Amino acid sequence: MPQSLFPRRRRYRTPALQSQEILLPFVIRLPGRTYPYYWHMPPTPSSRAEAYAYGRECAAHLLQWFKDNPAYVSQGLLSRIARDIDFSLTEQSGYWLGFFNHLERLISLSAQRMNVYAYTDHQHRMMDAQVERSLLERRVLKKSK
Structure with missing residues (x-):
């Protein structure tokens, strides 16, 4: 081609x-x-x-x-x-x-x-941590108001 x-x-x-x-x-x-x-x-x-x-x-x-x-x-x-x-x-x-x-x-x-499942587990942990961080930040913002 x-x-x-x-x-x-x-x-x-x-x-x-x-x-x-x-x-x-x-x-x-x-x-x-x-x-x-x-x-x-x-x-x-x-x-x-x-x-x-x-x-x-x-x-x-x-x-x-x-x-x-x-x-x-x-x-x-x-x-x-x-x-x-x-x-x-x-x-x-x-x-x-x-x-x-x-x-x-x-x-x-x-x-x-790569170990596909190990990488996927890592991504799950990262996303869970981001959600947790977001929740904590919202709590802090509510308390400061």
């Missing part, structure tokens, strides 16, 4: 979150919409293989975006992308299949290098 069919590869470090997301090759601004559209694909591809490859390339851009912007991980970008995909457009299914299958492969690779 010729590299020229793909969006230009890049880094995604810029000062503002919105200006970073819009640099992703599949994110655009649409007239009449106050927030970006997160799944803009080229017209129907010439082949299914081309659509899969383009989807994989978009997944690589998303992963590079996460790598370059670790402070914005867990802010719902992947859910915004999934929200904007029209899964009923069967002629474009190769794009999202390539995208999600590539993400699955890379998630699997990262999971191989």
Whole structure:
């Protein structure tokens, strides 16, 4: 597959979150919409293989975006992308299949290098501590009033 069919590869470090997301090759601004559209694909591809490859390339851009912007991980970008995909457009299914299958492969690779349950337990403890901190701060604020 010729590299020229793909969006230009890049880094995604810029000062503002919105200006970073819009640099992703599949994110655009649409007239009449106050927030970006997160799944803009080229017209129907010439082949299914081309659509899969383009989807994989978009997944690589998303992963590079996460790598370059670790402070914005867990802010719902992947859910915004999934929200904007029209899964009923069967002629474009190769794009999202390539995208999600590539993400699955890379998630699997990262999971191989860690104890998944230990990491999840750590995340649970961190979230519980944040909730507890928030409750304590509210109590202190109430007492000071």
